[in-house]
Amino acid sequence: MGPYEILAAIGAGGMGEVYRARDTRLGREVAIKMLRRDGHARLLHEARAVSALNHPNILGLYDIGSENGSEFLVMELVRGKTLDQIIGNCGIVVNEAVKYAIPIADALARAHAAGILHRDLKPSNIMISADGVPKILDFGLAQAAEPENPGGDQTQSLTGASERLVAGTPAYMSPEQAEGKKLDARSDIFSFGAVLYEMVTGRRAFRGDSTASTLAAVLHHEPHPPANIPKELERIIQRCLRKDPNRRFQHMSDLKVELEEVLEDTASGIQPVRPVVSQKQHRIVWAAVAVVLGLTAGLSFWITNPKNEATGPEPPGLYRFTSYPGVETMPAFSPDGKQIAYVRAEHDPIDGGLWGKRQGQANIYLKLVGAAAELRLTNHPGVDYYPAWSPDGQYIAFYRSEPGVSGFYIVSAFGGEERRITRGKAGSAGLAWLPDGRHLVVSLVYEGSHPSPLYKISLDTGERHAITSPPGKGMGDALPAISPDGKTLAFVRFKDSGAADLCVVPLSGGAPRCRPLHADWPWGLTWTASGDSIIVSAMRTGPFQLWRYRLGGGTPTAVTSGEEDAIFPTSPRQGNQLAYVLSRRNVNLWELKIDNPQAVTASDARPIASSTRTQADPAFSPDGRKIAFLSDRSGTQEIWITDREAHTFAQLTHFGGPPTGSPSWSPDGLEIAFDSQQGARTDIYAISAEGGAPRRITTGPGENCVPSWSADGKSIYFASNRNGDFQIWMAPAATGETVAHPAVQVTRGGGFRAFESSDGKYLYYAKGRGKPGLWRRNLSDGKEEPVFESLQRWGWWALGPDVIYFFEAPSPVYPEVHLKAFDIPTRRIRDLGMVRYPIVEGTVAVAASRDGRHLVFTQIDSMDADIMLAANVR
Numbered sequence: 001m002g003p004y005e006i007l008a009a010i011g012a013g014g015m016g017e018v019y020r021a022r023d024t025r026l027g028r029e030v031a032i033k034m035l036r037r038d039g040h041a042r043l044l045h046e047a048r049a050v051s052a053l054n055h056p057n058i059l060g061l062y063d064i065g066s067e068n069g070s071e072f073l074v075m076e077l078v079r080g081k082t083l084d085q086i087i088g089n090c091g092i093v094v095n096e097a098v099k100y101a102i103p104i105a106d107a108l109a110r111a112h113a114a115g116i117l118h119r120d121l122k123p124s125n126i127m128i129s130a131d132g133v134p135k136i137l138d139f140g141l142a143q144a145a146e147p148e149n150p151g152g153d154q155t156q157s158l159t160g161a162s163e164r165l166v167a168g169t170p171a172y173m174s175p176e177q178a179e180g181k182k183l184d185a186r187s188d189i190f191s192f193g194a195v196l197y198e199m200v201t202g203r204r205a206f207r208g209d210s211t212a213s214t215l216a217a218v219l220h221h222e223p224h225p226p227a228n229i230p231k232e233l234e235r236i237i238q239r240c241l242r243k244d245p246n247r248r249f250q251h252m253s254d255l256k257v258e259l260e261e262v263l264e265d266t267a268s269g270i271q272p273v274r275p276v277v278s279q280k281q282h283r284i285v286w287a288a289v290a291v292v293l294g295l296t297a298g299l300s301f302w303i304t305n306p307k308n309e310a311t312g313p314e315p316p317g318l319y320r321f322t323s324y325p326g327v328e329t330m331p332a333f334s335p336d337g338k339q340i341a342y343v344r345a346e347h348d349p350i351d352g353g354l355w356g357k358r359q360g361q362a363n364i365y366l367k368l369v370g371a372a373a374e375l376r377l378t379n380h381p382g383v384d385y386y387p388a389w390s391p392d393g394q395y396i397a398f399y400r401s402e403p404g405v406s407g408f409y410i411v412s413a414f415g416g417e418e419r420r421i422t423r424g425k426a427g428s429a430g431l432a433w434l435p436d437g438r439h440l441v442v443s444l445v446y447e448g449s450h451p452s453p454l455y456k457i458s459l460d461t462g463e464r465h466a467i468t469s470p471p472g473k474g475m476g477d478a479l480p481a482i483s484p485d486g487k488t489l490a491f492v493r494f495k496d497s498g499a500a501d502l503c504v505v506p507l508s509g510g511a512p513r514c515r516p517l518h519a520d521w522p523w524g525l526t527w528t529a530s531g532d533s534i535i536v537s538a539m540r541t542g543p544f545q546l547w548r549y550r551l552g553g554g555t556p557t558a559v560t561s562g563e564e565d566a567i568f569p570t571s572p573r574q575g576n577q578l579a580y581v582l583s584r585r586n587v588n589l590w591e592l593k594i595d596n597p598q599a600v601t602a603s604d605a606r607p608i609a610s611s612t613r614t615q616a617d618p619a620f621s622p623d624g625r626k627i628a629f630l631s632d633r634s635g636t637q638e639i640w641i642t643d644r645e646a647h648t649f650a651q652l653t654h655f656g657g658p659p660t661g662s663p664s665w666s667p668d669g670l671e672i673a674f675d676s677q678q679g680a681r682t683d684i685y686a687i688s689a690e691g692g693a694p695r696r697i698t699t700g701p702g703e704n705c706v707p708s709w710s711a712d713g714k715s716i717y718f719a720s721n722r723n724g725d726f727q728i729w730m731a732p733a734a735t736g737e738t739v740a741h742p743a744v745q746v747t748r749g750g751g752f753r754a755f756e757s758s759d760g761k762y763l764y765y766a767k768g769r770g771k772p773g774l775w776r777r778n779l780s781d782g783k784e785e786p787v788f789e790s791l792q793r794w795g796w797w798a799l800g801p802d803v804i805y806f807f808e809a810p811s812p813v814y815p816e817v818h819l820k821a822f823d824i825p826t827r828r829i830r831d832l833g834m835v836r837y838p839i840v841e842g843t844v845a846v847a848a849s850r851d852g853r854h855l856v857f858t859q860i861d862s863m864d865a866d867i868m869l870a871a872n873v874r
Contacts, residue, residue: 008610057107084123088320091202093372105256112185121191186245193240321869337572341387399428429478435486443478452476524568583865602833616843624849628663673707697736766794800852
């Protein structure tokens with residue numbers, strides 16, 4: 001498309017499809033909107049006018065072009081959320097809503113002064129960038145006629161009494177716009193009022209079951225007065241929504257000034273707030289803070305009450321507890337359910353949202369349920385995570401990861417000085433506070449050996465001792481949680497394959513009772529207040545969702561559903577509240593062309609396979625033209641293929657269920673081997689590269705995963721724990737393992753993910769999960785020897801001609817990751833530079849083409865995570 005290289009589809013709107021692209025001339029990323037063929041002449045004149053507007057809160061328009069008779073707009077690319085995504089079910093807290101509204105009003109004032117109207121202002125046409133800056137989209141680009149879509153939120157075109165063509169969205173149209181009359185700036189003011197109303201209430205000012213009934217509400221009905229907002233803000237909204245344009249604000253600049261005055265008043269604490277009910281001294285302190293900051297607190301949230309416009313504002317059951325730029329994760333309810341402690345990373349996240357931006361930080365925050373302000377408890381340049389409340393609600397324990405100061409800490413819930421309980425370089429995979437208030441139960445990872453038990457740590461002495469004994473076959477125990485009555489410990493016991501069991505054990509002693517989760521890599525668990533169930537975040541099919549596992553047995557039931565990951569659930573000891581993290585992670589494939597191995601750097605990489613979901617586990621075809629990879633873009637994890645030159649994508653597998661991944665091409669390029677968990681365990685399959693029915697390769701016991709082909713194409717290597725620890729095994733490619741042709745064990749001292757050298761002399765392999773180091777086996781005499789010991793993760797390396805590319809992180813939680821090259825003949829290592837964002841754990845992160853001219857790796861390009869809060873969860 002001329003100088004613009006299309007990278008990925010972003011979405012579609014009323015005017016056409018939108019793509020993320022790269023301007024090859026200026027080296028910047030842009031958004032390209034392909035306009036529909038009807039009505040272009042009317043739009044382009046306004047587009048040229050908007051391009052002259054230079055305002056930080058108006059989406060920049062860079063260029064206009066055409067491709068095959070279709071015109072397109074080249075616009076500024078903004079990473080963030082649209083306002084309708086942020087508003088949720090109960091709106092935005094007042095101060096935040098006003099802070100967004102002021103620059104929006106200023107942008108509209110600038111446009112009106114230039115004689116330009118928006119005519120389709122609505123929450124979905126306002127983007128909030130990752131750093132909290134509003135940007136108005138589609139400015140001045142009203143839509144041409146389209147068929148009516150009753151009840152929808154799409155831009156509609158109607159014919160009024162004067163037979164004038166009307167464009168806009170019914171719920172946000174001014175009355176004069178709905179009637180097809182001549183418009184001026186006061187029409188945008190009405191739409192702005194409708195948007196502001198929705199921001200502070202979470203519901204539309206004008207609603208109907210169809211376009212006609214919605215327009216009738218705009219023309220004849222008054223919206224329900226918004227509750228629990230400053231009277232002056234209520235007056236401003238009502239004045240914006242006057243039916244008669246002469247009774248509205250006449251100029252957007254005047255409206256902006258009044259909003260600024262509201263913000264000054266609320267920030268100074270002049271506006272009245274509802275009191276916070278408290279029983280202990282620190283609750284009273286929080287109530288005083290709430291009054292000073294002008295918060296609206298004490299709200300109750302119900303999830304089961306139906307909407308009832310006639311009886312007043314709808315009591316929302318699910319709402320966004322946090323919506324700050326960056327990431328909020330790992331929430332923890334206070335024992336009484338009135339506060340939530342959480343981790344907040346103020347920059348782009350890495351590693352699934354657990355840590356802050358490299359050279360950034362992630363700290364512990366505290367916030368009252370129903371309040372707007374937050375209290376920052378820690379302020380350290382390291383990464384603080386997994387907060388846990390003491391039984392009396394006075395303290396919060398957490399783990400800090402930072403060279404020299406890593407360990408477990410406690411801090412008062414009022415804030416103040418922190419106290420370190422233990423030292424150590426290991427990372428934490430969860431912690432809980434025992435009922436005696438003097439001990440923690442913690443999970444330690446990255447200690448160099450597996451399986452890892454749960455430990456009991458004394459707050460007085462820092463001494464620890466193991467309280468669980470995971471079997472030798474597995475990765476260990478993690479994610480501890482204490483039952484509401486303080487008598488039972490729940491935890492997850494990880495298997496080597498990533499699958500896990502849910503276990504419970506009496507704190508008084510005894511053997512744990514475990515049941516399979518039938519899911520991969522759980523991300524957090526919590527007890528229900530009744531103590532009869534445990535809610536677990538797990539990937540059973542599609543994204544991570546919350547599942548209820550009853551202690552009495554039975555089939556797990558879904559608590560959440562959707563395309564976004566629901567992780568890290570938490571609930572208080574009493575009541576029916578539930579908080580969790582709603583996370584969206586965009587993981588894409590990036591290609592690095594290696595013309596000169598001595599001069600290439602990671603910064604030269606470019607995106608090659610992108611979507612709004614996850615792309616991982618890359619593998620080059622023998623000729624280097626195609627890449628097979630894992631993606632959940634269809635809703636479940638499947639194998640996909642992209643042609644690097646044609647930029648085409650095709651789905652290869654269609655299991656539609658459990659996770660599938662780790663593709664590997666046969667040397668002739670005709671087949672692809674992969675692993676998939678279709679039953680109780682993971683097995684190896686092979687499928688034609690053209691598609692069709694897959695055939696099963698492994699039939700033996702245990703977990704069988706991460707395949708690769710021998711150089712002659714006659715065998716398939718894979719990792720299996722069928723005899724205990726994971727080792728490399730080999731099965732016949734043509735028949736799979738059978739009684740007549742059984743699989744053969746290749747390694748003896750551990751092995752996971754193997755590649756045979758192109759000359760067939762050596763087998764290179766990672767030592768295993770949790771076991772650092774890269775080794776090789778001489779295939780003629782069976783001798784095993786270490787290649788280098790700095791390999792940290794089994795999926796962080798790729799074999800090329802006489803070179804091994806790998807990633808290395810300076811700390812266990814890798815706040816930064818470097819791409820490095822190990823020259824096999826000279827054994828020298830060269831640093832190729834830092835990857836912009838770290839790589840997803842538990843997947844293949846990098847692959848090399850057979851000729852060594854291309855490298856492809858996974859990278860987290862964007863991620864957002866907010867804490868959701870629900871009440872009356874049964």
